[in-house]
Amino acid sequence: MTRTKHRECARCGHLTATVMLPTGPICYRRRRDIAYHPALCPECFELRPIAYPSTSSYGVLVCAGCAGEESVFSCAERGREDHPYSATRCARCILTERLTTLLTDPSTGHIHHQLRPLYDELAAAPRPQSVVTWLKKPPATGARLLAMMASGDMPVSHETFGSLPADRSHNYLRELLAASGVLPAYEAPIEHMTRWLDDTLAPLAADHAALIGRYARWHLIRHLRGLAARGELTKTATYGARSQVNGAIRLCQWATAHGTPLTCLTQGQLEAYLAEHPGAGNIQQRFVAWLRRTRTNTAVTIPWRETTLPEVITADDDRWAQIDLLLHDDTIPLYARIGGLFTLLFAQPLQTIVAMRADQITLDDDTGVLVTFDTLPIEMPPGLDTLIRRRLIRPGTPSIASTGHGWLFPGRHPGRHLVREVFRGKLVACGIRPGDSRHAAMFALASEVPAPVLAELIGIANKTATKWAALAARDWNGYIIDHS
DSSP states (O other), rough: OEEEEEETTTTTOOEEEEEEETTTTEEEHHHHHHHHHHOTTTTTTOOOHHHESSSSSSSSSEOOOHHHHTTSSSSTTTTOOBBBOOSSHHHHHHHHHHHHHHHEEEEEEEOOOHHHHHHHHHHHHSSSHHHHHHHTTTTOHHHHHHHHHHTSOOOSSSSHHHSSOOOOOHHHHHHHHHHHSSSSSOOOHHHHHHHHHHHHHHHSSSHHHHHHHIIIIIHHHHHHHHHHHTOOOHHHHHHHHHHHHHHHHHHHHHHEEEEOOOOOHHHHHHHHHHHHSSTTTHHHHHHHHHHHTSSSOOSSOOOOOOOOOOOOOOOOOHHHHHHHHHHHHTTTOOOOOOOHHHHHHHHHOHHHTTOOBBGGGGTTTTEEEEEEEESSEEEOOOTTTHHHHHHHOOOOOOSSSSSOOTBSSBBBSTOOOOHHHHHHHHHTTTTTTHHHEEEHHHHHHHHOOOOOHHHHHHHHHEEEEEEEEHHOOOHHHHHHHOOO
């Protein structure tokens, strides 16, 4: 690599040129721009930095290999042009060096045996620049904690994190250690809920804390664990659980202020509370039902609303306009377009979409792109099949971890998929309300497909499919008899 000092850059004119190319000197900024934005070489058709005059075509710029030159963009250690970082070294080299220094056990001189899976995971990260940035990003909490673990000053365990603040930096590192296999898998939202519950109950009177603690741990958190086991745990569910705890606390405090223990609360007093707090019935309903079921107080009740047929408020013309938007608007993120179309065409709920795995997609030369939502593969229509193929080619790796864990839509947190709220936010920004659009899609499908087939195709209960068939005013009983 030929270097020069204080010469005018041939690309931008600044007097800071430090690297000499056959086309003239360039500054560090232009060198970085070329290295970070490789292009398809017109002669070898490889993706490489393009900055050298072709020896066979006048006025055409090609890569260093085709020009017969030594590349000024290659790493001095690896000789590769990918992942540029500094003037002479690539991000992969710098990352390997920093990880080795950070995770080495001083007593052995080798990578700490418990942290070896993390070393392998990060060293193979698809974007080593991102890992280098994370390690030095202020306040560098993750790097400091890893160094303490490697030196033996802090145990490599979930218990370690239990004694640390539950902030974003510590939570991210804990999920990274779990995703790489250093720590056992755990459900972060439930862990956060448990810590929040301890903090919330701490200032309460002992009898209130004991009662609400039993309700929260044996009913609410147990329910959350069941959702997690089925892959259905959402932020909405955890926030709802917190709201129910807060609602139970308010009811306890109201009863105490009126000189009545919650165990002695009467139906009349409960109705007086609900009259003073409009809208509280929905929050208190489960708590009051739990009081009756556990025989803590059998004198109070809040009637449950009767189930009704689902409502459809989105016109089919509007649904097709939304489909057209997602098929053709390249300004919308690709994952949101595909997820939105799964909802609008196949009535898939967002929580199911975000948890889809790449192996649910089958590429077939004869039948095109097949997607299995439940048990039967469905051929994707034109347009959507192209978007799915694009997604499989470039699935996106927002996490710094190298392992994809098989998600079709990997999330920012290591080992986890995108959350429903991310999808919903992108769709709402486009004027699409996923819940309403799904109802419209379900209505359209129920009017065309027998309920048993609909249930099997899109993964809903037979009872649910029958309700939608009734709403669509179609009687599929004959189909059921013919195929029984």
